[in-house]
């Protein structure tokens with residue numbers, strides 16, 4: 022199978038680190054012994070190549086809310102309970118019968134493949150820059166280690182309003198906008214159509230989550246009027262050292278919810294709450310993987326926790342995934358909901374401004390930075 026190379030080997034043999042890997046050009050891919058240290062995970066964070074698949078994340082059938090003209094109240098109640106326990110015990114679950122047309126997902130996945138199959142030069146025609154964090158780039162870092170992937174980001178609202186910078190005293194607001202990729206034809210139109218479906222599903226899931234916390238169904242809706250959500254196209258090329266690098270390093274998602282479409286290759290791992298083991302999320306055709314993000318953790322005052330996850334790479338096969346990150350409006354003050362705190366269960370977080378948090382994250386993920394990026398535990402009340 023895979024050659025296990027100790028770190029010592031890399032140090033001794035890395036004479037010319039290769040930066041600017043062109044993921045498109047297979048002749049240009051790095052080979053064993055020329056490991057770019059920017060991609061190498063610390064020993065404790067490297068993936069185990071023996072895979073744990075037992076006791077995977079819960080699978081939840083959403084047909085009680087999608088396939089009935091007159092809802093069956095007891096089926097909806099049972100669904101709310103399922104969503105509540107999956108959110109509490111796993112922070113991750115898969116949904117089926119979610120209402121998103123399979124043909125639309127397939128058109129989107131095909132568009133993503135065609136986009137990434139272009140030359141690096143063509144992809145860079147819609148490259149991200151320091152001002153607009155949308156479009157193509159291949160330099161994302163998670164916790165200061167470079168991820169083995171290339172991405173294309175597209176906002177759900179065009180324009181999207183955000184603070185100019187993360188400085189608390191600066192109140193200037195700017196607009197982010199979307200690129201119009203010239204290839205494949207119709208890419209933008211397909212993405213826009215799919216985004217509408219993602220939003221519909223995201224609102225439904227938030228309603229179920231609100232009900233499961235004993236809140237009014239629409240409790241969260243107002244935070245999303247001028248949402249900052251975006252969709253990401255991930256391409257993970259085959260990687261010659263899957264035991265050292267990760268497609269995405271361990272992290273938690275910062276937003277409210279993530280709705281992920283993964284292909285049949287697999288590689289997403291979730292840190293199981295019951296025993297802290299990394300567990301592979303087995304691909305289920307036409308299902309979506311949902312995870313609770315940091316914002317729900319704060320809103321719920323830790324009743325539901327945002328769970329760590331990461332992506333393994335594969336030495337043989339490329340992998341594609343498409344997460345939709347459901348983010349509130351930039352001026353949202355994120356803090357535990359009043360209904361969920363009391364004298365016995367006081368607020369565990371100081372409020373923070375979502376826009377400032379987001380802008381801070383965007384700037385630090387783009388490049389390797391010295392400081393750790395902003396995290397919700399920085400707002401935790403001791």
Ligand code: OGA
Pocket residue numbers: 253255269274281283288289330331332342343344
């Ligand atoms: C992410 C993420 C998982 C995947 O982009 O935040 O966790 O399977 N992606 O690509």
Ligand code: NI
Pocket residue numbers: 272273274279330
């Ligand atoms: Ni993630």
